[in-house]
Amino acid sequence: MEKWLVILGIWAMCAACAVLFIRGATGASNRRSAEEERARAASRASPGDTRTALND
Incomplete structure (x- = not known):
């Protein structure tokens, strides 16, 4: 049984x-x-937001 x-x-x-x-x-x-989806949203943002996203 144990086996x-x-x-x-x-x-x-x-x-x-x-x-x-x-x-x-x-x-x-x-x-x-x-x-x-996040990458597409970042591409529509301003250049400063894109730089911040790339640094993250």
């Missing part, structure tokens, strides 16, 4: 890591579009 709990625990850990890895790998596309 099966260890095996089940290892499989559960692998499944949790796989889910977190896949979510992390696919979540970057949303962040990239948000960064592009």
